Amino acid sequence: MTTNASTRPLAGRLIVEVGGSIPVAAAAKLFSDYGADVVKVEAPGGAPMRRIGPFPGDVPDLEVGAFHVALDTGKRSLTLDLASPSGLEVFDRLCEHADLVLLHTATSVAVELREGLRLLEHRPHVVVLTEHGLDGPFAERTENGTSLLAWTGRMRQHSLPDEEPLRYAPYVPEMQWAATAAAVANACLWSSEHGGEPREVEVSGVEAMTGSVDTWFVVWEFQGAEMPRAGGQSKAAYPAGCYRCSDGYVVFASANPPFFNRLCEAIGHPELITDERFLTPAEKALHFDEFFAILDPWLRERTRDEVFTYLQQYGVMVAPVLDVSEVVTDRQAVARGSFVEHALPTGGTTLLAGPPFHLDGGWDHGPAPRIGEHTDEVLRDLGYSTTERLALFRAAVTG
Secondary structure, three states: OOOOHHHOOOOOOEEEEEOOOHHHHHHHHHHHHOOOEEEEEEOOOOOHHHHOOOOHHHOOOOOOOHHHHHHOOOOEEEEOOOOOHHHHHHHHHHHHOOOEEEEOOOHHHHHHHHHHHHOOOOOOEEEEEEOOOOOOOOOOOOOOHHHHHHHHOHHHHOOOOOOOOOOOOOOHHHHHHHHHHHHHHHHHHHHHHOOOOOOEEEEEHHHHHHOOHHHOHHHHHHHOOOOOOOOOOOOOOOOEEEEEEOOEEEEEEOOOOOHHHHHHHHOOOHHHHHOHHHOOHHHHOOOHHHHHHHHHHHHHOOOHHHHHHHHHOOOOOEEEOOOHHHHHHOHHHHHHOOEEEEEOOOOOEEEEEOOOOOOOOOOOOOOOOOOOOOHHHHHHHOOOOHHHHHHHHHOOOOO
C-alpha cells in the first residue's frame, strides 16, 4: 500500500519519540503510519527495543528485530546522547519545531526533560509514559508486562479455578498502554487545532490497565466481592469457552437463550430447549456432563470451519480458534488486506499487521530506519553546519 504522504491525516506534524521501549514505539507508530514525521531519538548504540527478538534465522541483528521492524515503520532515526549538554541542546532545538513529544524513560530523566521543554519558546505537547506515574511511592519503579498485570488485578482473574494465575501473551499490557498514550496524544493535537495550550500528560501503565474491561473493578465496587475465576470451560453457564473439534478448537459464547436454543436445534436436539435440566441456571449447572455427552461427539466429527459455517446459519455465537499462520491466511483477512508485505532493511520481506483504521489514502507503512540513519539529515534540517555536525559526531554526541 502506497499513499501520498501529504494527503494523510497527520501530515505536517512533527512527533519526537524518546525512550526506545515497546510502549513508546507503539504509540508513535500510529502517528508515522498516518503521515506524521516521527523522529525516533535513540542512544548511539540503538534503542533497547532493537535487541528484542525474534530475529530472522535466530541471528541477533539490531536492524531486523521483530519489534523494531513492526513498530518503527516510517520513522526517522536520530542517534543522540541525551546525557550530554550538547545532546540536550540538539534535543531542545528539535523539540522547538515539534508538535508532540512522547517520552518513556526513567522517571528522573523524564522529569528533567519535561522541565527543559517548559522553557522553550515554542512548547510542544508532552506525553510521558510511566509505569506508576511521576509521583507517589512507586514513581521510580520499572515493570515488565507480567508485573504490570499483577498490579492491576487482571492477572488474578486470568486463571483456572483453584490454580495459580496465568500470565497473558507477551507484551499485551505494553500494547494497551501504548494505545492509551496514542489516544490522549491525538487529543492533544486536536486541542491545538482549536486554540488549546500545550498540554503535559502522564500515562501510567498500571492506571491504563486498571480501568480495562477485564479487571472486574466495577463488579467489586458494586458488589464488594471478587468475581470467581472463570478459566477453561464453564460448567455452570454453557457452552462457554473452548471445545475440541476434529482439527482443533472452537470457542462458544452461547450459554443463554436465544443462542443456547439455536444450538440445540442446530445439532438435532430441539427437545433440550424445553428439557427441565436446562431451563434454569440452577438446574443447568447440575447437568453439564449430560449436555457435553451430546455436544462433544457432534463437534469431534467436524472441522472448526464446518462447525463455524454450519452454526452461523442458525445464529449461534461460535468462532474457530486460529493459530497465527491461519490468522494471516484467513479468507476475511485476505479480503480486507489485513496484513501487508514489508521490506526488511537487510533484504527480503516479512508480513506486518495492516492499518487498524481504514480510510482512503490515510495509511502507509514506511521502512523501519537503521540506527542513526537520519541523524545527519535531521541535524541539517535544524541548521547545524557541516563543521558542527562533525564536532557532534567526534564527541560521540551523535552516532
